[in-house]
Amino acid sequence: MDIISTLSDDLLLKICSLLPTKDVFATTVLSKRWKFLWEMIHKLDFDDNFERCINEDSVNGIPSSYERFLQFVDRVMVLHKAPVIDTLKFKVGPWCNSEDMAHWMRIGIVRRVRQLELEISHSVDYYEYHESIVLPRSLYVYAKLEVLKLTNTILLDVITKDVRLPSLKSLHLLCVKYKTYACHCRLLSGCPVLEELVMDKSENSSLSCVCVQVPSLERLSILDTSDDDCDSKLVIDAPYLKYLNIVHICIW
Structure with missing residues (x-):
């Protein structure tokens, strides 16, 4: 049997x-x-297997396998019927663009996703040509999101002060980019119940000063490897902080 x-x-x-x-x-x-x-x-985990596509034949610079990946994700997102998506995870290479990702994220929001993870994988040869993914505006005012994890070449373009993430408890910002320093502050100010913040600013020169002002924060981890004169500044205002891990490595 x-x-x-x-x-x-x-x-x-x-x-x-x-x-x-x-x-x-x-x-x-x-x-x-x-x-x-x-x-x-309740969990959707998509990986376009970027490394396998590098040497494939392509049309307009886009490998055929990535085109199949787009069709697959669209099909799954449309046919999926669970009332709530606990986790929606994407690991994509340099051919993914902001429009495709925004479309999938909006579907996730409609399906009341609780945890969203986005990782842009890349090789050294493709990194400088990759266009940063810009997140849709609707994500910054999504009330049901509890966990947000962003990794690599994702541009946080928070141009509005009206950021409302009232349920977000865990935020990971790993090697992301910021359009301005104010975007970082606006994002954190819109997370009133944030308990965990993990940052890796090793590849992000747009944040010479990290200011963490989150009254609810309990756990903070920051990795900073710099190739300049190591003059990065850190300001922490978190009265309920229980765990702090800071790794600052100067690369000369």
Whole structure:
């Protein structure tokens, strides 16, 4: 007897949530029971496998496998039926643009996503040509978001003072960019219940001074590797801080 088939749908969904979405989607061919089971999974994890696309034939500079990735994500996001997405995760290479990402994020917002993770993977050869991803304005006023993790060449363009993330408790800003210094301050000021902040400003020259003024903050981690005269400044105003980890490495 197929032991897996005897498990409850809830348990099967928990197991599937540990897998990349493309592998979960592949289970639709197993049986009638599996055909629609994936539609109720609470975690969507997309990876365009950037490293495998580098040497592929391309049309207008975009590999065919990335075009298939776009179609796959669109299909999954449309067919997915879980009322709430606990985690929506993207790991994409230099061919992803702001328009595509904004479209997927807006769908996630409609589906009441709680945790959003975005990582831009790149190689040394492609890094300088990658256009920074700009997040949609709607994300900065999304009331249900609890965890936001951003990594690499993502531009925080917070031009409005009306930032409202009332449920955000954990924020990771790893090697992101800021249009202005004020964008950093505006983002943090719109997170009234933020408990954890993780920053890596090693590749971000736009923040010579880091100012963390978050009354609710309990955990703060900052990594800073500089190639200048190591004159970076740090200001912390967090009266309820319980954990502090700062690594400052000067690269001469």
